[in-house]
Amino acid sequence: MPRAKTHAAVILREYHKAESELIGKAVVLTDGKAGTVEGLHLDEAHGLRLSVAGHPGKWPVSTIMLAQK
Template sequence: MTGEAATTAVKRHALTILHALEEADAQLVGKAVVLTDGTAGTVEAIWLDDLHGLRISITGHPGKGPVSALKFAQG
C-alpha cells in the first residue's frame, strides 16, 4: 500500500468511527438507562476514551462507565 493509499484508508476508518460516535450520541444522550451495577439515570454525555473506547456519563452519578454496561430502562 502506498503512502497516499494508506492515508486514505486511515481517513476512511476515522470517518467511520466519528460517524458511529455521532449515531451513538443521537441515540443515547437523554435516554433513561440502567447500568449493569443497578445505577439508573439519564445519559448526559458520550465520548471516546483512548484506553477504554466508547464511554458514557449518567446524570447525577459520579464516574464514567463503558457503554457496554448499560441497558435501556423499560417504560
C-alpha cells in the same frame, strides 16, 4: 481517500449515531446505577464511555442493561 482517513470517518459517524441514540435517554447499568445519559466520551484505553446524570464517573456503554426506547 487514504485508508486511515476512511477509518476515522467511520468512527466519527458511529460516535455521532450513538450520541443521537443515547443522549437524554434513561438507562440502567449492570451495577444498578440509573439515570439519564448526559454525554458520551471516546477514551483511548477503554473505547466509548457514557456519563449518567447524578452519578460521578464514566462507564463503558457495554454496561447498559436497560435503555429507554
